[in-house]
Amino acid sequence: MLSLVPFTSPVLVILRLGITGVLTWQLVASMAILIASVLGGLWIVAKLLRIYLLMYGKRPRLREIVRALRAG
Numbered sequence: 092m093l094s095l096v097p098f099t100s101p102v103l104v105i106l107r108l109g110i111t112g113v114l115t116w117q118l119v120a121s122m123a124i125l126i127a128s129v130l131g132g133l134w135i136v137a138k139l140l141r142i143y144l145l146m147y148g149k150r151p152r153l154r155e156i157v158r159a160l161r162a163g
Contacts, residue, residue, distance in 0.1 A: 142159045
């Protein structure tokens with residue numbers, strides 16, 4: 092089921108389409124998971140960029156990053 096993992100799904104789904112058939116629910120699930128993970132990643136990156144943009148020159152620590160994500 093690596094065709095549902097966001098890192099491998101674009102390549103594996105196209106490969107599986109060429110070799111065998113892909114069930115419709117697997118194709119829809121793969122696309123939905125991929126879109127959700129991209130949007131979630133963009134949301135996290137935008138949140139961290141907004142918080143740490145003014146901290147130019149200072150490296151954020153892991154504890155600060157986790158605290159910023161939990162703060163909302």
